[in-house]
Amino acid sequence: MRDMAATAQTSAPAAEPQPGLRERKKIKTRIAIREATYRLIERQGYDATTIEQIAEAAEVSPSTVFRYFPTKEDIVLTDEYDPLLEQELRERPADEPWFDSLRHVLRKAVGIDTSEDPEVSRLRTRLMVEVPAVRSRMMESMSVTGRLLSRAIAERSGRDPDSLEVRVFAMSLIGGLMETSLYWAETGQGDDLADLVERAVNVMEHGLVPRNPEDRGAPA
Amino acid sequence: MRDMAATAQTSAPAAEPQPGLRERKKIKTRIAIREATYRLIERQGYDATTIEQIAEAAEVSPSTVFRYFPTKEDIVLTDEYDPLLEQELRERPADEPWFDSLRHVLRKAVGIDTSEDPEVSRLRTRLMVEVPAVRSRMMESMSVTGRLLSRAIAERSGRDPDSLEVRVFAMSLIGGLMETSLYWAETGQGDDLADLVERAVNVMEHGLVPRNPEDRGAPA
């Protein structure tokens, strides 16, 4: 299980209007592998699906599969919301309270995720609770998102993004969000994810509000 | 290395004063594997150390290594502070504010970890930042600790430990603590871990306090 950057980078300068045949083929291959994988997993489960089968179904060689995705888990995950998140976050007014910005951005992200390809999204979260390796990989990628949050928070508050405080704050948010996804998946994905996220953000903003008003602000 | 009560449980009634030769041998084997692993990793690094080498150094067969530890990562980690944590937490006065209890318990845990076997503790956290697989495994085990926190919080506050709110709260704490360990390891383990934990808990209790008092309580 090596790491590696998730997205492949070409050395050529970026935005080409006509990406050229090569690039187009690469994208198609990538998609073909992904879709073949989803199909096979849906039919036989994650563990029972081998790279060889995926390669065959996608009509490429096993070597090629590994060229496109460093690990089997990465075929399933890796949808890279991070750039989107970062952009959205940067577009929020700078004086907006942090948690409000967070709410907005998350609402948008959830909206995209659940509307764009609901079945894949469901399968993915299901795998997240069922397959430890997938969950692990997910956590890893979440911690990358954590760094992103650190940067955003630092930018707004004029702090050092590498300071313990900022990092802890960011990762505690990530922890809470991760758990929200897990909760959603574990409870059968019946709830509206957006609502759950809302509730989660509330908890992270205000802590566990006591049930009896006369209790202290502390959760216990 | 006091571990011992890790996973495998015999069907026989528990506490035997003289555990019998068999049990004693098992403990010794477990320790032998662990120590051999630490030795080898320190000398050659994690990836370069194979199970075969570990088996040879511990004078057992590779099969036996896998019988004692499900994965290579588990040989390095798995020190099971959870029972200790849970007990300590339960022993705090029930009306103590939650974050104070947390502080106490963490201070104790950190104390034990850094004093008991400093070199192993250092190696472990180093591996945590260097080896993705180890970090992943660590995160997994942290999420188990999260469930433990959920239970403790629920017990105190009279909530449902499986509610979204409690779970999110607990896992955001775990996220912050995880990041604290990582920070400590990444910055060369020079800081006093207890201090870092203290600062981290403060952040999680009060949020990122603004630098200018006239700012709102929100972090940004």
Place this chain on the structure above:
DNA sequence: CCATGAAATGAGAGTAACTCTCAAAAGATG
């Protein structure tokens, strides 16, 4: 349209972490 260079692919061999099975060894027990 063809020659040359660069990038992507496929084939194959290799590694190492696990899994399973079964027979031998060692501790427990009466």
Place this chain on the structure above:
DNA sequence: CATCTTTTGAGAGTTACTCTCATTTCATGG
């Protein structure tokens, strides 16, 4: 000591992943 149970070792098998190298496929300039 005899028997039963648990632990171990040996070995074969699976599979994700790595590396290398020859071949194919696209890009480009003449």
